Amino acid sequence: MNLPNKLTTARMILIIPFVICMMVGKSGNLRFLALAFFVLASVTDWLDGYLARKNHLVTNFGKFMDPLADKLLVSAAMICLVELGRLPAWIVIIIISREFAISGFRLIASDNGIVIAASWWGKFKTTSQMIMIILLIADLGGVFAVLEQIFIWLALALTIVSLIDYIWKNKQVLSMQS
Secondary structure, three states: OOHHHHHHHHHHHHHHHHHHHHHHOOOOHHHHHHHHHHHHHHHHHHHHHHHHHHOOOOOHHHHHHHHHHHHHHHHHHHHHHHHOOOOOHHHHHHHHHHHHHHHHHHHHHHHOOOOOOOOHHHHHHHHHHHHHHHHHHHOOOOHHHHHHHHHHHHHHHHHHHHHHHHHHHOOHHHHOOO
């Protein structure tokens, strides 16, 4: 297993201590430890992709597991934030539903020999979600409360835009299933 794939695997493993710290340490030091786990896991998202492309280490494992690891991390964080009353459930339902829809769409494409790479809209969506989650976990108040709201709505908007973009650019995949 190459280094980018190890980083992807590490990101999935980091979800466990992250969730434990989020749910046990609803305030105080464990919340900041959860934040550290989330930031570390988020950095591996950027780093594994960078290393895979730079060193020509792109693998089928990475193509499949990297987006899955992102979805697991972000979904786990948002579900914890719903539990803690920091994020409305309806927003999380829309965001997670988009992830399931795109995963299904990619699976259909893959069955037909088509690989759907991440688009810029998808990358912006993931980045906005991660920033939103960091702000919500940090819970710094003041002007940051305004930033939290901006990033909640930005993440939701980019989630919808990226869904439409994926489907529109790859609509031929839908016609392959009869």
